[in-house]
Amino acid sequence: MVLKGYLACIRSILPLHRSIYTSTCLSKNTRSGVVRRTRNMSEALTYERSKKPHQIAVLKSWNSWNTSNIHGEDHYTGVITYQDSLIRLFINGTFPTHVLSEVRLTYLLLICFNLSNRISSSELYFLTGYAEQMLSYLLRCPVKIEPRMILNPKDVIFRYI
DSSP: OOHHHHHHHHHSSSOOOOOOOOOOOSSSSOSSSSOOOOTSOOEEHHHHHHHHGHHHHSGGGGGGGOGGGTTOOOGGGGHHHHHHHHHHHHHHHHHHEEEEEEESSSSSSSSEEEEEEEEEEHHHHHHHHHHHHHHHHHHOOOOOOOOEEESSSGSSSEEEE
């Protein structure tokens, strides 16, 4: 009886409040990386963007191979992530409006991407050599760039959504 009176006293003093639960979520996060459909199916979608985030390790495994997760390679994880972002920014800055889609090979510094045919061959050779030299200097390792010319930009499209 005394305990019930004590609990009633505590409830009257302390207001009710809600708590934030920080447990792990068991559902698949399928909303963040999935592109929304359009009404008239007019948006072009490449193969790289067509898969859901939880399917990356299954259907797009070559994009998820990351050697920085190996035991004993803990202090290189940030460096590899920084190098990946630097490579993406540098390629998109060197070949503006020409990169149609990218193809990543396992963690070799062999960079492959598809280009539109609006760029001349002499300009392509110059920009490829320039990008290889600059990335080799910045990353302090040999870099090989393999651009592939796509005649029709619609060849890259996987489906329309």
